[in-house]
Amino acid sequence: MAYWELTHAKAWSIAVFAALAIACGRPAVTPPNAGTATASLPDWSGIWLPDIEDQFAQIFSNPLPWKPEVAAEVKRLTVAEAAGHPKGLFANCLPEAMPAWMLVSHNALEILFTPGRVTMLGESDGNRLRRIYTDGRSHPADPDPSFHGHSIGRWEGETLVVDTVGVLPQTYIAVSEAVGVPNNGGLHVVERIHRAGADVLLDELAITAPNVLTTTWMTTRRFTRQKGPNADILEGVCLQGSFAEQTDARGDAVFVPVPHTDEGNPVPPPAR
Amino acid sequence: MTRTLAVVAFTVIAVTGAQAHHSSAMYNQEKTLTLRGVVTQVRWTSPHVNVSVLADPGRGQAGVAWVLEATSPGNLMRAGWTRTSIKVGDRVSVVVAPLRDGTHGGWCRGVTLVDSGKKLEC
Numbered sequence: 289m290a291y292w293e294l295t296h297a298k299a300w301s302i303a304v305f306a307a308l309a310i311a312c313g314r315p316a317v318t319p320p321n322a323g324t325a326t327a328s329l330p331d332w333s334g335i336w337l338p339d340i341e342d343q344f345a346q347i348f349s350n351p352l353p354w355k356p357e358v359a360a361e362v363k364r365l366t367v368a369e370a371a372g373h374p375k376g377l378f379a380n381c382l383p384e385a386m387p388a389w390m391l392v393s394h395n396a397l398e399i400l401f402t403p404g405r406v407t408m409l410g411e412s413d414g415n416r417l418r419r420i421y422t423d424g425r426s427h428p429a430d431p432d433p434s435f436h437g438h439s440i441g442r443w444e445g446e447t448l449v450v451d452t453v454g455v456l457p458q459t460y461i462a463v464s465e466a467v468g469v470p471n472n473g474g475l476h477v478v479e480r481i482h483r484a485g486a487d488v489l490l491d492e493l494a495i496t497a498p499n500v501l502t503t504t505w506m507t508t509r510r511f512t513r514q515k516g517p518n519a520d521i522l523e524g525v526c527l528q529g530s531f532a533e534q535t536d537a538r539g540d541a542v543f544v545p546v547p548h549t550d551e552g553n554p555v556p557p558p559a560r
Numbered sequence: 561m562t563r564t565l566a567v568v569a570f571t572v573i574a575v576t577g578a579q580a581h582h583s584s585a586m587y588n589q590e591k592t593l594t595l596r597g598v599v600t601q602v603r604w605t606s607p608h609v610n611v612s613v614l615a616d617p618g619r620g621q622a623g624v625a626w627v628l629e630a631t632s633p634g635n636l637m638r639a640g641w642t643r644t645s646i647k648v649g650d651r652v653s654v655v656v657a658p659l660r661d662g663t664h665g666g667w668c669r670g671v672t673l674v675d676s677g678k679k680l681e682c
Contacts, residue, residue: 337638372660374583381581381607395607396634412606412632413581466583514638522634524606526581 326401330446330482335396335411335519336489336511343392346507347463353502358469365467374466381526383415385435385459386452387477387495390509392462397511398521406441406448412524420450427453435459437475447482461497472499487513581607584629587657587667595626595666596674599650604643606632611646611668613654628656630668630682639681651675 354362365375378384384393395412404423410416420439431438431454438454455475462468480492489511496504531543601612609630617623630636633643646652651674656666668682 369583369585372586372588374585376582378581394635395632396638411634464583465581466585518638518640520637522606522632522637524632524634526607528605529603529608529610 326403329401329443332399332401332483332489334487334513334515335398335521336513337396338393339510339512340394342510344464347467350507352461352463352505354469355500355502358500361469362463362467369464369466377460377462377465377468378413378526381413381530383413383435384410384462386418386437386455387471387475387493388460388462388468389416389418389436390479390491390493391507392464392468394465395524396514396521409521411521413526414524415526420448422448427451433457437477444480447480450477450479450481452477452479457499461495461500469500471497474498489513584667586659586661587629587665588660589657589667592655592657592669593666595652595654595656597623597626597652597654599646599648599652600625601648602643602646604633606634609633609636611654611671613652615664624664626656626664626666628654628666628668636682641680645680646671646673 352362368375377388383389389410393410393416395410395416397408397410397416400407400409404421406420406422408416408418408420415435418436418439420441422441422443425440427438427440433454433456435456437452439450439452441448441450443449453476455471455477457473457475458470459475460468461471461475474497476496478494482490482492484490491509491511493507493509494504495501495507528543530546532546534542534544536542595613595615597613597615599611600614601610603610609632611628611630613626613628615624615626653672653674654666655669655671657669659665670682671680672678673680
């Protein structure tokens with residue numbers, strides 16, 4: 289039975305159940321039969337490629353409502369990027385995380401439906417993973433902060449509505465891979481994700497970050513679908529590029545770190 | 561020759577500062593140049609693929625090792641690449657957006673395999 293096909297009585301009982309659990313100071317326990325029947329969900333198969341041109345266009349067409357002191361830092365980073373000295377928000381290979389993954393990623397993602405859960409898997413960075421619970425649970429009272437936060441979702445017709453809290457304050461609200469600031473805590477993201485036509489997926493985001501934004505920022509990010517033989521997600525481990533593949537004295541194939549200076553520049557190997 | 565290429569390959573590993581996940585703003589995307597040379601290394605790794613090329617010597621100068629960076633393996637695959645599209649020893653002509661600081665690195669815009677004429681977009 290699809291989520292939206294629950295009878296009114298069942299839906300009401302679930303709401304009461306959740307409210308009672310929250311009132312008791314505990315997260316709601318998954319009510320029985322609250323999982324979403326995947327057969328009735330929309331077709332989001334294939335992989336989804338972000339519209340990078342639109343990401344850049346929105347830097348100017350839909351600027352963020354930064355607080356004044358934050359706007360000054362964003363301007364400094366913007367000037368540095370334009371001058372060819374990008375900060376490299378993700379150069380440490382930590383996850384792009386929420387909400388930057390949805391905002392500025394250049395890489396494909398896929399979306400998997402299983403009963404009671406929607407899972408987003410991203411390419412190029414092994415840590416890109418969002419678990420969105422659609423089984424009727426509520427957020428924990430005190431979620432452990434994480435890169436992608438705690439996400440609960442519900443289906444409104446063919447639109448997935450996702451509510452995310454519990455995101456680490458260090459994750460970036462980014463306008464590019466080189467310009468962005470930490471959300472600094474209290475981040476709340478509400479998304480309405482739905483198809484617009486056969487092969488376009490829209491993610492309408494409402495981002496509230498009280499420590500860096502003056503008001504909730506609304507943006508829509510576009511993804512286009514690709515199917516076919518070249519539409520597989522490849523494994524991507526961000527740190528792999530920081531290692532060289534060599535053979536050790538035993539003849540074993542090993543990874544060897546590429547040495548770097550304190551400034552982040554690689555150290556040339558000793559003369560051979 | 562093999563030894564020379566091996567040395568170049570190790571050097572290339574060492575001077576590649578752009579392995580991590582980063583913006584491509586250090587490259588001047590408004591400027592392009594074309595390199596001709598021999599591939600000395602291909603690193604088919606996330607988040608960015610790196611191809612090293614020993615550029616042909618010219619005007620009395622010795623060949624110069626260039627490190628070319630491209631997008632992720634997944635994005636290249638969807639543009640028609642495989643991890644063996646370009647191999648060590650291949651002669652290539654590469655269009656690059658060079659590093660703004662003038663060192664020998666660039667963002668790969670397109671590769672032509674000289675022997676076969678095959679073209680690949682980066």
